[in-house]
Amino acid sequence: MAVVFEWKGKNPKGNTVKGEMEAESADQVRLSLQRRKITPTKVKKKPKDLFENIKFLQPKVNDSDVIIFARQFSTMIDAGLPLLQCLDILQSQQENPTFKKNLKKIKESVESGETFADALKKFPKVFNELFVNMIAAGEAGGILDVILGRLSAYMEKMAKLKKQVKGAMTYPAITLAVAVIVVAIILVFVIPVFEEMFASMGSSLPAMTQMVVAMSNFVIGNILYIVIGLFGTLFLLKRTYATAKGRIFMDRLFLRLPVIGILIRKVAVAKFTRTSSTMISSGVSILEALDIVAKTSGNKIVEFAINDVKTGISEGRSMADPLLESGVFPSMVCSMIAVGESTGALDTMLEKIADFYDDEVDQSVKNLTDMIEPFMLVFLGVVVGGLVIAMYLPIFSMAAAIG
Numbered sequence: 001m002a003v004v005f006e007w008k009g010k011n012p013k014g015n016t017v018k019g020e021m022e023a024e025s026a027d028q029v030r031l032s033l034q035r036r037k038i039t040p041t042k043v044k045k046k047p048k049d050l051f052e053n054i055k056f057l058q059p060k061v062n063d064s065d066v067i068i069f070a071r072q073f074s075t076m077i078d079a080g081l082p083l084l085q086c087l088d089i090l091q092s093q094q095e096n097p098t099f100k101k102n103l104k105k106i107k108e109s110v111e112s113g114e115t116f117a118d119a120l121k122k123f124p125k126v127f128n129e130l131f132v133n134m135i136a137a138g139e140a141g142g143i144l145d146v147i148l149g150r151l152s153a154y155m156e157k158m159a160k161l162k163k164q165v166k167g168a169m170t171y172p173a174i175t176l177a178v179a180v181i182v183v184a185i186i187l188v189f190v191i192p193v194f195e196e197m198f199a200s201m202g203s204s205l206p207a208m209t210q211m212v213v214a215m216s217n218f219v220i221g222n223i224l225y226i227v228i229g230l231f232g233t234l235f236l237l238k239r240t241y242a243t244a245k246g247r248i249f250m251d252r253l254f255l256r257l258p259v260i261g262i263l264i265r266k267v268a269v270a271k272f273t274r275t276s277s278t279m280i281s282s283g284v285s286i287l288e289a290l291d292i293v294a295k296t297s298g299n300k301i302v303e304f305a306i307n308d309v310k311t312g313i314s315e316g317r318s319m320a321d322p323l324l325e326s327g328v329f330p331s332m333v334c335s336m337i338a339v340g341e342s343t344g345a346l347d348t349m350l351e352k353i354a355d356f357y358d359d360e361v362d363q364s365v366k367n368l369t370d371m372i373e374p375f376m377l378v379f380l381g382v383v384v385g386g387l388v389i390a391m392y393l394p395i396f397s398m399a400a401a402i403g
Contacts, residue, residue, distance in 0.1 A: 005029045008042040019092045020046060022104070061099045061126045063162075067155045069099075074148035083144075084110060102126055115139055129292045130275060137283040147282050154278045157354075158271065161361060165267060168365040175376040179383060186387050188223070191216035194391045205394055212390040251300045255328070259371070263364045268302045269333055270357035277350035286346075287313060302328055319346070 007029055008018040017038060023029045026043045033040045069090060076086040084107065091103040102123050109119035117136035120127040127135075131151060138147030195213050198205055205213070219226065240246035255261045272293055279289035287310055294306040305326035312322035320338035323329045333353055340349025 004046040005043055006046045007033060007040055007044075009033055009038040009040040012037050016041075020100075021092050059096055059098055061096060061102065063155060063159050065094075065096050065099050066126065066131075067152055067159065069094075069103075070148050070152035070155065074145050074152060077145035077148065083116060099126070116144075128296065130279065130296060133284055133288065133292060134279060134282050137279075141283050143283075150278055150282055154274060157274060157358065161267065161270060161358065164361060164365045165263070168263070168368050171369060172372045172376055175380070179376075179380050182380075182384055183387065184219070186384070187216045187219045191387075191391065192220070198394055206390075208386075208390045209393050212387055248300045251302075255299070255301055259368055263361070263368060264299065265328065265330075266357055266361045266364055268297060268299060269329060270354055270361055271297065272302070272306065272329075273333070273350045273357065274354035277347045277354060280350070281347040286319075305329065 003024075004020055004022050005026060006018070006020055008016065011017050021029050021032060023032065026045075029043050030040045072090060073086055076089065077083070081089075087103060087107040087110065091100060091107060094100040094103055105122070106116075106119040109122065110116055115136070116139055117132050120132050120135060134147050134151055135144070138144040141147075191212060195216070198209070198213075241250050254264055257264075275293045275296065276286075276289055279292065280286055284292075290306055290310040290313070294303045294310065297303045297306060305323065305328045308326055309319055309322040313319060318338065318341050320334045320341060323337065324331060324334040336349055336353055337346070340346040343349075
């Protein structure tokens with residue numbers, strides 16, 4: 001029975017290399033390494049992971065793991081290595097245990113006679129429909145190395161786009177969370193101390209101080225209901241977004257927001273054009289490409305618009321007209337797509353639009369961050385500063401009276 005061995009050795013250049021290999025015995029591992037011109041210095045059985053059968057404790061396969069896999073796979077296939085040998089090498093070098101198990105099962109499926117695409121299809125959480133369909137197109141056309149190269153480049157650009165949007169949202173979210181925590185601490189712990197001090201003085205408090213003290217008493221007296229209300233609201237929003245009607249309502253609302261909506265539209269255009277271009281240039285039919293693009297759009301309104309395009313094309317219409325009628329995509333984009341269709345260079349035109357909108361998203365994220373930063377600083381200053389001033393007003397009044 002084959003087991004996993006951990007090995008360490010030196011390559012022909014004298015550098016120390018290490019990895020894992022599945023074999024019947026340690027001698028078999030040493031023989032295999034010697035064939036690869038690696039001098040083994042240490043071979044031992046890999047200790048069992050106590051938590052390997054507990055799924056939620058296992059690391060997830062993230063985008064960077066798949067991007068690196070596609071890039072390395074493309075290089076190996078281009079160098080002329082057989083598919084199974086590529087999978088064997090990539091599996092042995094994989095550090096993520098979850099992804100390592102997936103690659104092992106994929107290799108076994110290919111060995112049993114399945115196509116590479118069919119083997120990948122068994123892991124939809126790791127390899128999405130776009131990845132699987134492009135691999136299938138690459139296998140059918142004999143250009144698997146080219147397809148893997150396009151996939152890795154596409155995924156790198158999509159990961160960059162995702163990172164930009166997340167970065168724009170992270171700063172205001174953290175700032176708002178810090179503001180809420182600071183205000184809660186002041187209201188619950190600091191103001192009651194001042195209230196006791198003011199009560200011992202017996203003097204009347206300014207209106208602003210009275211208002212803050214009343215707010216503090218309300219928060220302390222109803223803190224349990226406030227916490228339940230906050231969590232209840234978040235739960236309801238999550239449940240609403242999980243329903244079909246709720247998702248449509250929320251996605252339409254996001255698109256209509258003043259600044260965020262513009263950013264979401266630009267991201268949708270960049271994602272639509274980049275994905276469509278990559279798939280069409282890889283040999284996937286336009287209807288199949290649109291079907292996958294719609295499913296991976298991330299916004300129901302955009303998904304409906306792309307499905308309308310698909311329906312229009314199946315009825316003999318062009319791609320540009322249904323896109324323009326949807327109201328989601330800008331007229332400039334639709335005009336450029338119409339030019340691409342008429343010249344027979346749709347994939348190239350889509351790629352140019354994607355490059356343009358990548359820059360647009362980058363600029364929009366920068367503008368959004370520049371706009372939010374002073375707003376959040378003013379918000380913090382007014383809220384926290386107002387609470388502090390309200391607490392010190394009676395002290396200032398007393399000092400003035402004594403003076």
